[in-house]
Amino acid sequence: MTIRLGDIAPDFTAETTAGTLRFHEWKDGGWAVLFSHPADFTPVCTTELGRTASLKSEFDRRGVKAIAVSVDPIDSHNGWTGDIAEIGGTDVNFPIIADPDRTVANLYDMIHPGEGDTSTVRSVFIIDPANKVRLSLTYPKSVGRNFDEILRVIDALQLTDLVPVSTPADWQPGDRVIVSPALSTADAVARFGDVTEVKPYLRWTPQPVA
Numbered sequence: 001m002t003i004r005l006g007d008i009a010p011d012f013t014a015e016t017t018a019g020t021l022r023f024h025e026w027k028d029g030g031w032a033v034l035f036s037h038p039a040d041f042t043p044v045c046t047t048e049l050g051r052t053a054s055l056k057s058e059f060d061r062r063g064v065k066a067i068a069v070s071v072d073p074i075d076s077h078n079g080w081t082g083d084i085a086e087i088g089g090t091d092v093n094f095p096i097i098a099d100p101d102r103t104v105a106n107l108y109d110m111i112h113p114g115e116g117d118t119s120t121v122r123s124v125f126i127i128d129p130a131n132k133v134r135l136s137l138t139y140p141k142s143v144g145r146n147f148d149e150i151l152r153v154i155d156a157l158q159l160t161d162l163v164p165v166s167t168p169a170d171w172q173p174g175d176r177v178i179v180s181p182a183l184s185t186a187d188a189v190a191r192f193g194d195v196t197e198v199k200p201y202l203r204w205t206p207q208p209v210a
């Protein structure tokens, strides 16, 4: 199933390292990052899940829950968590879904047959409080993800949901932002005060407080 931005993230019930859960119920009206990895006990995946565990306070601060998935069974996940904790420097503090029957992988189109085998590639879905998919990323098995980028996108989404602005290339929190085309320059000045018009369609303003 192809998932497009704006689609409702498919719901599912799954066995995880934190017990059986129903995805939408577990999200509980918050943000979620659902991400797949190819296989347990593999080097890149171990660094990725360790990094996710180490970022718990950053996810919490943004009201985001992380949840991982692979097609490995629960016994394998449970056996692997010690290694993840060792590499990440902290206990695994998010659920890892066991998806041996590929229910979640198929719902989210995480298996790409051209990528070598029947395991999941490195998919990432950022899902908002209304259960809408707001970002999807797909990385090959050989390339570990940049979790700072995932946090950066969450920051940008949370800002632009609240204020009529967009974020430019390479934006980092605190950088100037772009006034939404939906706002006239006069309205933008009334709302933000400091607006610099470089082109009629490109107007900068310091990052507003959301």
Ligand code: BEZ
Pocket (backbone or CB within 6 Å): 038, 039, 042, 043, 044, 045, 046, 141, 142
């Ligand atoms: C890894 O996590 O290192 C990995 C897993 C599957 C294929 C390639 C690399």
